[in-house]
Amino acid sequence: MKKSKHLKRPRHLKFIITLVVLAVLMGCVYYKYTRSFSYQYAKARQADVEKDYETAVSHYLKALETDETDVKVLCEIGDDYIKLKRPAMAEQFLLRAVKADGSYERPFQLILKLYESQGAYNKMEKIYAYATTDDVKAIFKDYLIKPPVFSQEGGDYDDDVMLTLSLPEDAEDDWQIFYTTDGKAPNGVNGHLYDGNYIYLTEGKTKVRVVCRNSNGKFGEVASETFNIEYKEPNEPTVSPNGGDFTKKTKVTITADSDCTIYYSWKNQKPDQKSKKYTKAITVPKGYHVLSVVAYDRHGLKSKTYHMSFSYYPE
Numbered sequence: 142m143k144k145s146k147h148l149k150r151p152r153h154l155k156f157i158i159t160l161v162v163l164a165v166l167m168g169c170v171y172y173k174y175t176r177s178f179s180y181q182y183a184k185a186r187q188a189d190v191e192k193d194y195e196t197a198v199s200h201y202l203k204a205l206e207t208d209e210t211d212v213k214v215l216c217e218i219g220d221d222y223i224k225l226k227r228p229a230m231a232e233q234f235l236l237r238a239v240k241a242d243g244s245y246e247r248p249f250q251l252i253l254k255l256y257e258s259q260g261a262y263n264k265m266e267k268i269y270a271y272a273t274t275d276d277v278k279a280i281f282k283d284y285l286i287k288p289p290v291f292s293q294e295g296g297d298y299d300d301d302v303m304l305t306l307s308l309p310e311d312a313e314d315d316w317q318i319f320y321t322t323d324g325k326a327p328n329g330v331n332g333h334l335y336d337g338n339y340i341y342l343t344e345g346k347t348k349v350r351v352v353c354r355n356s357n358g359k360f361g362e363v364a365s366e367t368f369n370i371e372y373k374e375p376n377e378p379t380v381s382p383n384g385g386d387f388t389k390k391t392k393v394t395i396t397a398d399s400d401c402t403i404y405y406s407w408k409n410q411k412p413d414q415k416s417k418k419y420t421k422a423i424t425v426p427k428g429y430h431v432l433s434v435v436a437y438d439r440h441g442l443k444s445k446t447y448h449m450s451f452s453y454y455p456e
Contacts, residue, residue: 178207194221212242220251243273253284262362286361289318289351295366299373302342306335306351315356324348328360344370375401375444378434384449388456392422397436405434411446425453
């Protein structure tokens with residue numbers, strides 16, 4: 142009997158060892174499975190459904206460890222970072238996606254929307270270089286909408302500006318231009334549809350903001366120019382002859398800037414717009430007189446008054 146019991150022990154020990162080995166093997170298999178791409182991707186997708194984007198990102202990152210260039214995973218990480226309002230991280234992963242596969246539309250769509258929300262149109266132009274198919278390039282048509290072209294640059298002016306706007310070179314014929322002159326956004330309720338006529342800017346500081354809208358009703362990049370208009374005083378009129386002593390009948394001509402009206406007086410007074418208007422050469426009256434002249438421009442600004450003495454005594 143003792144011998145029989147002694148023989149059973151090895152069988153029992155082998156069974157236990159077998160179970161341990163199987164458990165270890167199953168543990169290794171399970172461990173490897175939980176670290177696999179398919180497992181991590183499935184867990185990430187489940188977290189996305191539950192709107193637990195932080196957890197989803199952590200699983201996507203683990204899935205990415207097995208394939209750093211998987212475009213779909215890069216795309217999903219970028220999308221989740223957008224939802225988490227972490228645009229810098231979203232841009233980082235979406236850029237990796239568009240660089241990895243220029244034919245996959247989704248990362249281009251996501252990053253273009255991100256750039257649009259930031260007004261980063263220069264970045265849109267840069268990633269266009271990574272688009273490799275016509276379908277992907279077509280996506281840019283609703284985002285790369287360049288602003289209208291100003292006929293004049295902003296800056297300092299001393300007279301009114303008659304401004305016109307035109308479509309950019311790559312625009313389609315059915316694009317429209319909207320603008321504002323109060324600094325408000327033109328791509329909303331404040332925008333005025335440009336009809337091709339002059340935008341007349343007068344004295345003061347005016348910020349003109351412009352934008353194009355394509356045939357799909359989408360607005361593009363906003364551009365602006367600021368015009369500082371300060372009218373300057375007209376130049377003094379020029380008188381010929383410029384005063385003097387005369388013994389013969391003499392005509393006096395007066396000239397001023399082209400948009401000015403000239404007024405004069407022989408009574409040594411400061412003439413104004415109620416004084417005599419100069420329309421043609423005037424005759425020097427007999428005796429000693431001081432001719433005073435002034436010019437008013439179309440804005441109602443006047444020049445300095447110019448005085449000169451005339452003496453006319455016929456022989």
